Amino acid sequence: MTVVVHTRQLTKNYGRREALHHLDLDLHAGEVYGLLGPNGAGKTTAIRLLMDLIRPTRGRIVLFGEDLTTGSVQARQRIGYVPGDLGLYGRLTGEEHLRLLAGLRGHPDLTDARVLAKRLDLDLSRRAGELSKGNRQKLGIVQAFLHRPELVILDEPASGLDPVAQREFHAHLREFAAEGGTALFSSHVLSEVEQVADRVGILLSGSLVVDAKVAALKAKALRALTFDFAEPVSAAVFEAVAGVQEVRSDGTRVHCRVVGPVGELVRAAALFPLVNVTSQEPDLQEIFLDYVEGEDRGR
Incomplete structure (x- = not known):
């Protein structure tokens, strides 16, 4: 199986506080990985490190076989991302957001994005400042898949979604993986992880204490x-x-x-x-x- 994400001894310190400790993680093509942990466990820190938004104190990150410590733009272009604190331009419509991001991505074709927006029941003609939290989150999901990424990294992606939108998002995520895509997402909704993830990791106090297939984890419980x-x-x-x-x-x-x-x-x-x-x-x-x-x- 192709290794898409590879980390070794990945560590992040903020002063004397160690937010992430020696994270060893391998994610493969076609896999959905759910990252669990209480608040402050290190989930968002791990995600921000993988997105190269912050730099590690020590350790190694390899994406698509490229060492991220070299600052590979090519690797980042192959990733879709939903941050935990999604920021949008309030005066721009959903369609205008997608056109702006498509231009930055060099991927002007919005066909797939419009299909996903319709599937999630998202009105792209409305300004972002007029959208509810759930609809803003839908727009975040649509932009993450806009450019046909090979890897999506999603921080609490289903937060605020209604049950129908959650179901459609989960189905899309499984279809994405079935076509060879790789997904890593964090969630506080444990039933969501159980339904969607192939494998689950549990972070506690910055350390990965569990890394196992959901079925294997349940068999030992x-x-x-x-x-x-x-x-x-x-x-x-x-x-x-x-x-x-x-x-x-x-x-x-x-x-x-x-x-x-x-x-x-x-x-x-x-x-x-x-x-x-x-x-x-x-x-x-x-x-x-x-x-x-x-x-x-x-x-």
């Missing part, structure tokens, strides 16, 4: 199972089962949280008059909160 029995069963029966980390008994109902395969747990339950079993798959929000709460406990 705690899963909640509830067993209903015809008669009361003691929680102690399940506490010694491999992978079980939490057990709570409410008479004929037993609640367990387990990591990994559940076969041994189910076999233990089957030794009693089992009436029903329900399983709740872990979602990305639970996994994320487990990591964040674990860091807080370690402080």
